[in-house]
Amino acid sequence: MQTDPIADYLTRIRNAIRAGHDEVEIPASGLKMEMSRILKEQGYIQDFHRKPATVGEAISVSLKYTEDRQPVIVGIERVSRPGRRR
Numbered sequence: 001m002q003t004d005p006i007a008d009y010l011t012r013i014r015n016a017i018r019a020g021h022d023e024v025e026i027p028a029s030g031l032k033m034e035m036s037r038i039l040k041e042q043g044y045i046q047d048f049h050r051k052p053a054t055v056g057e058a059i060s061v062s063l064k065y066t067e068d069r070q071p072v073i074v075g076i077e078r079v080s081r082p083g084r085r086r
Contacts, residue, residue, distance in 0.1 A: 007078045009035060017063060017071045028057040033082055044073050 009032050016024035026032055028050050036048040036059055046062040064072040 005029060005031065006079075010076050010078055013061065013063070014076055015074065016048070016061075017073055020069075022063060024061050024063065025053070025058045026060045026061060027053070030060055 009026055012024050012026050033048075033050065035043075036045065039045045040048060044064060046064045048059055048061045050057055051060055052058075066072065
């Protein structure tokens, strides 16, 4: 079984937004830290930071909502994936 860390990252963010959470924790890696940095730079998330977890480290991502509690990230999906490159 192959794992897709990018799809897992996006799914965790998508699920947290649907549930209305303010923060989501994601297992840390260099790629996910860079993805978080880009999302913050572009204004899609409030902030992120690396913190120790039960096993290894995690990234705590603070999600961003509008004043009327609508999520800033409306649709997020993986276009190029391991079985279908684009």
